[in-house]
Amino acid sequence: MTSVSMKAPVCLIENTAKNELQVNQEALTLLQAIKQPLVVVAIVGLYRTGKSFLMNKLAGSHTGFPLGSTIQSQTKGVWMWCVPHPNKSGHTLVLLDTEGLGDVEKGDQKNDTWLFVLAVLLSSTLVYNSMGTINNDAVQNLHYVTEMSNYIKVKSDTQATDDPKELADLFPTFVWAVRDFSLELILNGETISPDDYLENSLIEKPDKNEAYNQPRECIRNYFPVRKCFVFERPASGSKMRRMEQLSDRDLDPEFVTQSKEFCQYIHDNNCRVKIIKGGITVTGQMLGNLIQIYVDTIRSGNVPCLDNAIQALAQIENTSAVQNALSHYKSKMKKNLLFHVDTEKKLSDLHGQCEKEAVTIFLNRSFKDDNQTFQRKLAASIQVEYESFCVKQGEGSEQHCKSLLQKLSRDLEAAVKEGIYMRSGGYQQYKDDLQRIVKQYEESPQKGMKAEDVLLKFLKERDELGNSILKTDNTLTGQQRQIQIEQLKIESMRREAKAAQELQNTLQLKVYDQERTHQENMAQYMAKVEQEHRIALEENKRLLEAKVKEQRDLIDQGFRQREDELNRQIQQLRNFTPPPPPQCVVM
Template sequence: MEPVCLVEPVPSSGALRVNPAALGLLRGLTRPLHVLAVFGPCGTGKSFLMDRLAGQGEGFPCSPGIWVWCLPHPTQPDQALVLLDTEGFTEEEGDETKLSRLFLLNVLLSSVFVYNTRSEGDPQRQLDRLTYVRDLPRVVRVRDECSWENSFLLSSVLPDFVWCLRDVSPDPCLDEVLEATAHELDSALSSPQDSEDSPSNCIERLFPCQKLFQFCSPRADGGHGERFQEQMGRFKDYALSRSPKTMVGNRLVDGAFLADFLERVVDLLSRDEPVLLSELCNDLQMERVVPLQASRPALPVLAKVAPGTAQPGAMEEPMCLIENSPDGELQLNQRALALLQSVRQPVVVVAIAGLYRTGKSYLLNRLAGKDRGGFSLGSTIQSHTKGIWMWCLPHPCRAGHTLVLLDTEGLGDVEKGNVKNDAWIFTLAVLLSSTLVYNSLGTIDQCALEKLHYVTELTERIKMKAAGRGGRQEGEDSAEFVRFFPAFVWAVRDFALQLELDGREITEDEYLENALKPREGQPEKLDLPKKYLRQYFPSRKCFVFDRPAPRRDLARLDELPEAALSPDFLEPAQHFCSYIHQHAGTKTLPGGHVVTGTLLGNLAVTYVDAIRSGAVPCMESAVLALAQIENSAAVGEAVAVYKEQLGRRAALPTETVQELLEVHAQCEREALRAFMARAFKDDDRLFQGELMVRPLAPAPGVMG
């Protein structure tokens, strides 16, 4: 497609309207989106920069509003690339309301936000021209809470901030200039003269990832622009390798969701109403839930097959993945691990945690579409599930995805000898899942919250950075936790109260949010579970369930037919299953890399090994370890692709050296494409460099 106008200003009024034709194009994009937006002063070459990202000579027109260009992603075949080009602002006073709204839309829609300016005098002045950033905390909130938490939570959902400084004077020491860019950005963002709400301080406080690129003029070097091309290549590689677009709860975004989100935000801005991201995203997700059917459809279950012929990841019944010995020692079940690592599809990981004897296993069996069998249920006062059990099933709603259900050992068992064991089980559920279900009985009261004290210990049991790297402060670490923690669902079982507050009916979500409000005059240490639930899990959902059957039948619950279950349990249970199937996100790693079963198994190994050694699991170290494993495998796959392609082309006539070199180049490009499809976190191109120095040369005797 060619670029089309997505958002245009209404003449004379300054309002914005959305182009329905452009929305239709977005809704046709079913893959996850990688969205790059550019914003900046007039005449700084924004459209030229975006055309280079698109790989086109000319594309974007210099026209008012926001223009969109949808393209296949050049290096990530499972994603679509969406480029947004926005009209520039001038030094003279103009319609500041319109420009502020255009800026807000750029930030909210993008996964990478590019601020483009010319190199004119003091770099600090260039940043301070972005005055519209001050409107972000005022107009956009993650939740409807007017407290210090808003800026903190915003930093977990905003895009990468990339500053492109154009027409920098050419420097003969190009590498030294490139190495100095980070220092210039740090200097511009930490000027001691800045006021607290200066644009520089707002950028530093709100955007978690900041990067600076400097470009000389394309006409430098006597008109050939070799230096500009090298700088553009670095920028393009960085911009296209960043995370795909996610919303609150780290949910990947497709075109239909982005189109609906844009329409709602433009409407809210036109009415000068705040944009409440959690509420807006939840509303949009609920609208996309498939209506409940009269009977619950069963999840497809893999049939028995002869040994050795089962598809990778096929599981007829759950298996223990992480075993818990009587003395509290955790270890991996190698058979279950090998099965998990055989799953090459992306995984949606739903883990359930909670006190023992609260019906966690039964709820997971409902998610799996199993009325009988599945996760084993206990009927006595003793904890039944030990360790963490796993069930891999075809996802009922997403083709090409595997649903991984994790049933965790009940917390608070009085017979346990190791009191720290529960905290590690809860921590592993958080680290491995993309959606965490917390299961409890009765009501969400102070007692229930105190039993969820494990959430207050997460910062003691998980760290983001390896020792000696970055020296980040506690608040910054917390922002990173929020960015990559799972979505949180509270399932309240055997709930017998009316959902009413101050004489009016309330929703389940309102019930949860009211329970998590801090109590006035209460010491903060007594409200820590509330604080950390709000702080670490901005994406929250609540479901309440009546008792599934009379007390006398609970001991044989897995034997009861559907007709014997309480309708007051069945309806919310169907609603819960439908919501989880539709909205539980694919597991991703920092940087947006989609996790397969292979990667999930390697993550489990890394985390359990750290716990067994007495260390604290480190997310950065885990990702780096996975990068080593995956990138080494990517190199091996790329070499195999090269040899395969060369073998196919060997029969073609190659009578000259030039023809032979062309065949080699074609095979090399295919190998590089295979490497890029699997590799991740190869920021320094070490593995790509290893691939390029491998002996990828034509085999003797090919030419002739």
């Protein structure tokens, strides 16, 4: 699987002078070259809050994303940095640093909202970066979450209403990073963890108004899996202006420890691979196409719909998957057919191996091919190519064998024209010369799969000549001549029986090829379905644990009126079973 390691970040989604989003095609090409599964970490937050520093840390570098040392925002649009994942072999870590929210120079709240929405849609872990403490102002600054249902749709049906749970199923893990934190983590006289601090800050209060409770409710509903980290101020004021030049020795030791804990959490298995609806693991190729789909939708003035986006992505990916798999099949067959194969069985075996590899390539990239439309298309295309290879191999072999026999029988044909065999003892000489040609032919290498057919036709064409020579050979008695005639008939019948058997073998081989194609496609398809089911069950378990915890918290907080709804959601998660796979019909 192809990995891409970038030396520095690149702008992925540009914010134009008119605050319109557009995809940087050069960056998109880099992303789409990644065939590995992705862990995508996006960071959002108010401008000038040190987001880029954390992202550089995750990349294992002091520099990369521009930090800046003035009140001006440095990051515009969305910048991307792809590096090999430090803890997940065969995976790529994609870091997305977004333009700071609330930039006074830009002054475009709708543009900020779209950047936040894109960060949510594209990431598997969303880091929200804020300064000071998690107070009411900090929560209110996350007002974007209260508008999510207006900016993201799950269902393509315009009449359908999205359930917040459906969005929660698809949203990333939420990590709140609190910078320059100077308070003691003590609540009611007891030391608490940063996670407890976050959960306490998100408590809804029955005596508070909707403006207070709604953002908290939305954060809890949309991001059931949450984590919090608090960070001391990294250095004194003068040092803060040259953070890129500082090593860990120059920073506050507590801040260094907290940064390492943050990076460890992100790098470890706590942060999942990016998946989309249906439990589909996302590669760089897929994410690149998704980005283009989402940005094009936003630019058109519409709201991104996950069902529509996935359907469009499936069309793109499945079409490319068929092309890639078919190209592999053709390339592998051609490489192994530089010389003629000896038998149809060997060609069939080669076809089977190449087809198996092609199906694997297709299934590794394709998704939501529920009716197996694309898989059937691949199977049909491979069959056409296989038949073409069979024809070409047959024609090539036949031409080669005819030329070989023509060359080997030159002396015999010359002797026939000169009448050398039309004399006493000529028949035995003719038989010996013909047998010598057959022996030389059989010993010649690389004749291909039509070698036997061409030889049988060659010998059959000379039956009449053999009879003529036999009749003119005066050295044979009548009885001896009759014995030779019977032998010629027996040999001719043997050749015809052998040709018929060869034809029967060819027909049986075609049936075998079709059955093998069906079995191979079915086996690999079912293996993929089982893998997707495992992922879906793991995601369901993750959400169930989060909902049970939320239920306990809300009951403790006095929100018993919402207990029924939570119970319904929890029961739904407990009863979850992935839908049965459709019957594999590929032939």
